[in-house]
Amino acid sequence: MSPANVLVLGGGLTGLSAAFHLARQLPRAANITLLESAPRLGGWVRSDRLELEDGEGGRGSVLLEAGPRTLRPNSPALLELVNLLGLKDELVTVPKTAPAARNRYLYLPPLTLLPSTLLSALLTPFTPALRPLLPAILREPLRRANRPQGLEDESVDGFFTRRFGAEFARRFASALVHGVYAADARELSVRAAFPSLWAAEERGRGSVLLGLRAAGREPAEDVSGYDVGDVGEAVEGVSVFSFREGVEAIPRAMEGYLEKQGNVRILKRAAVLSVYADEGDFKVPSIELPPSASNPTHIISALPFQSLPELLPDPGLPFLIDHSEYSTVLLLNLIFPSFAHPQGFGYLVPRPEGGYGAANDGPGVLGTVFDSVALGEQDTLRGVTKMTMMSGGPYKRRFGEPYLPEFLAALREHLGTSVPDPLYHRFVLQKKCIPTPQLAHTARISQLRQALGERPYAGRLELVGAEVGGVSVGDCVRQGREAAGRVAEMVRRGVDAG
Numbered sequence: 001m002s003p004a005n006v007l008v009l010g011g012g013l014t015g016l017s018a019a020f021h022l023a024r025q026l027p028r029a030a031n032i033t034l035l036e037s038a039p040r041l042g043g044w045v046r047s048d049r050l051e052l053e054d055g056e057g058g059r060g061s062v063l064l065e066a067g068p069r070t071l072r073p074n075s076p077a078l079l080e081l082v083n084l085l086g087l088k089d090e091l092v093t094v095p096k097t098a099p100a101a102r103n104r105y106l107y108l109p110p111l112t113l114l115p116s117t118l119l120s121a122l123l124t125p126f127t128p129a130l131r132p133l134l135p136a137i138l139r140e141p142l143r144r145a146n147r148p149q150g151l152e153d154e155s156v157d158g159f160f161t162r163r164f165g166a167e168f169a170r171r172f173a174s175a176l177v178h179g180v181y182a183a184d185a186r187e188l189s190v191r192a193a194f195p196s197l198w199a200a201e202e203r204g205r206g207s208v209l210l211g212l213r214a215a216g217r218e219p220a221e222d223v224s225g226y227d228v229g230d231v232g233e234a235v236e237g238v239s240v241f242s243f244r245e246g247v248e249a250i251p252r253a254m255e256g257y258l259e260k261q262g263n264v265r266i267l268k269r270a271a272v273l274s275v276y277a278d279e280g281d282f283k284v285p286s287i288e289l290p291p292s293a294s295n296p297t298h299i300i301s302a303l304p305f306q307s308l309p310e311l312l313p314d315p316g317l318p319f320l321i322d323h324s325e326y327s328t329v330l331l332l333n334l335i336f337p338s339f340a341h342p343q344g345f346g347y348l349v350p351r352p353e354g355g356y357g358a359a360n361d362g363p364g365v366l367g368t369v370f371d372s373v374a375l376g377e378q379d380t381l382r383g384v385t386k387m388t389m390m391s392g393g394p395y396k397r398r399f400g401e402p403y404l405p406e407f408l409a410a411l412r413e414h415l416g417t418s419v420p421d422p423l424y425h426r427f428v429l430q431k432k433c434i435p436t437p438q439l440a441h442t443a444r445i446s447q448l449r450q451a452l453g454e455r456p457y458a459g460r461l462e463l464v465g466a467e468v469g470g471v472s473v474g475d476c477v478r479q480g481r482e483a484a485g486r487v488a489e490m491v492r493r494g495v496d497a498g
């Protein structure tokens, strides 16, 4: 049997993970081509080490992240990658007992520590800013079930308003959505964005809190089907982790592995214009592609869904895909001379009372991560404070001319303290970096899956990525692994041409 030709589109985490697992599973039975339009692989993940002086004669380096900075150990697919790529000794871990794990703040104002346990929630009357929110939490389990019959989806804001009241939704749900999707809770689908909350309401017979409590007693995802080696033990009791050289250690190590495989070709600065599906091999017209890649038997696309309607000249699929919306985030990495600030992961800022777009929005800050609290170990320059401010998303501001003093003024206001001028700062604009699933997203994705199972695709075109299976790093690498597994299975069974 001639080898299958598998084309992987997109060299972000999902595409890299797909190519990595394919190469491991089909070392001889497939030619694998990975195509990336950018000059580098890794997608939104980017870690840069910067040499710096502290202004008092001290020299050293700091690690800056332009994308995700911490990873959660609840993803067996991610732990498996750490093991297979030999990254265990590079781990930087944050124990569950550390301030960076326990303390998250909300700018209500003032900056307010969120209770992390039920007991601390009951003590919130001593925190004046949280006092109005406590009754909403205490009443929720007693509130009768109120999901309208037949309701298939609703906005995150609608969901929280129904169970906890409008004020709780504005202050808490909007901040939660800022901290994960950089989006407007009034537009985001709760079923797609927070499936565990939607399921908890069902499990708790109407009460989200009772449902979450029951879910908390269930065992974590089973790692037995994954080759996690001794990484499971290394992350026991760990809240989040990264690596000495940052999250980009993962895509760099995958690229290093792929470069050594004889049946894998990586093409950067290379994009495809269209994909035609017929009963035989796909046709991917491109002057840049070798024949094995321009007539692939299987395609795994990890491209953002926003680029797919142009790529697939098939009226059915783009119709299902075309509803994708994304958040654009303007990120500000800051290095300060060390100064005292609350010790925790960081803080989130809820939606302003008057909504977005008001004159006093300032730079539209969604939240700030106190990087050096969790990941100070990555830096060799001592005596500095590292933070990242995130802005944009639903705030309707221009991104053209970010203005540092505006951000520093916002930070001073949020922290309620004086903040020194930074030793270093950089702005990074991440355009359309997080998908924001709209209402009925889950239903559209099931229709899409069904269409891809039918002819002419018949399972030979996989569409994977944050739009389909979740936005965390663990979700992305799991999807790449699963798509690779399905393709490998088809290739082994000799199903390569419809």
Ligand SMILES: C=Cc1c2[nH]c(c1C)Cc1[nH]c(c(CCC(=O)O)c1C)Cc1[nH]c(c(C)c1CCC(=O)O)Cc1[nH]c(c(C)c1C=C)C2
Residues within 6 Å of the ligand: 070, 071, 072, 104, 105, 176, 178, 179, 180, 181, 182, 329, 345, 346, 347, 348, 366, 367, 368, 369, 390, 434, 471, 472, 473
């Ligand atoms: C202020 C903006 C943002 C912060 N992080 C992100 C944005 C847009 C991006 C982001 N954060 C999370 C994810 C999901 C992936 C994952 O690892 O789970 C993404 C894409 C995780 C997350 N961050 C916060 C919460 C509640 C979650 C969900 C999972 C969890 O409970 O850990 C809160 C949070 N995010 C930011 C801050 C400053 C913050 C809380 C203080 C920054």
